[in-house]
Amino acid sequence: MRHFKGVDIRKVISREMAVAVAAVLLSVCSGVYAFSQFKKDVIVNEYGKIEISGIANSITGEVFKQFALSLNTDTIINSFSSRDPVDETMSDSIAKAVPVIVQAGGQQFTANTYKRTVEELLSSRGIFVDGDDRLEGAALYDEITPNMFIKVVKVEEKIIEELLPIAYGVSKQPNEEMDKGIERIIKEGKEGVREKRYKVVYEDNVEISRELINETVLENPIDEIVEYGTVTRYETARGGEIRYTKVIYNMKCTAYTASYEDTGKHPWDPYFGITSTGIKAQRGVIAVDPNVIPLGTRVYVEVRGKTPDYGFAVCADTGGSIKGNIIDIYLDTQEEVYDWGIKYVNVYFLAD
Secondary structure, eight states, X not given: OOOBTTBOHHHHHHHHHHHHHHHHHHHHHXXXXXXXXXXXXXXXXXXXXXXXXXXXXXXXXXXXXXXXOOOSTTEEEOSSOTTSEEOTTOEEEEEEOEEEEEEETTEEEEEEEOOSBHHHHHHHTXXXXXXXXXXXXXXXXXXXXXXXXXXXXXXXXXXXEEEEEEOOXXXXXXXXXXXXXXXXXXXXXXXXXXXXXXXXXXETTEEEEEEEEEEEEEEOOBOEEEEEEEEEEEEOTTSOEEEEEEEEEEEEEEEEOSSXXXXXXXXXXXXXXXXXXXXXXXTTEEEOOTTTSOTTOEEEEEESSSSOOOEEEEXXXXXXTOOSSEEEEEOSSHHHHHHHOSEEEEEEEEOO
């Protein structure tokens, strides 16, 4: 061991070691005291929030460093920054962010938040629950818990007006001068207009219900008028063509002349040879039951069988025995009447 002049080196070393040991002991004791003082004021509550109060002789950043807490966007320090000194009067909450699943606007995302309530979290994200909006999974003022699921359903009610067409009808009427199969519009139809008002409810822009409020006819439709032909063309046994609107088949047909035997009138009777309608009885005039064939109707008489047709005639006479489905044709002589006897005919109502 070396000796210096006038100095006992062993005493010096012993004195330096004592000072060092004392310094270390003082440092350890101070750290333990400071840590114990800090430790007793740190509380982690049931919501994952760290409450710190009464911490002296430190700064916020150092407090976090000691406890391995990082100052980042997932952690909030209210009312003071990481460089602020912590004095005995400070009391605040330091919250560690927790994950919350949020579904809003048809989209779902996970929010890491330090907000205290559901309302605070939603408003911080620009999501608001208004009017008829519906909140599922939690109430608006519930406190945030880790892995909470929150669904915001935007509910919107609108009044929708729809204009709908009203179909017009078609009225048909016969035209006895026009051939069958031909139709002609004589008055154009026009659609009407109906207004329907609905109350429509949307959830997240998807229609979920529609209720009819009222219905109003704004414009009535106008029916279309169409005329159609009733005339049929027919080629007779004589080789000619007729146009008719109606036919009565298999009518009983008798014959008469102007003789006293058939009419009960003598040639000198002023009404001899005069029909009930006042015209002269002659070939081409027939007697009918007006309830079956109206007087004045022009017809074509087709004889069934091998007898030639009687042909064109006008219904201008009546008779006491002519009732129902029977006609009486005029012939020129009594002999022709006898030869005619009773036959069956088809009577065509002529169109022109």
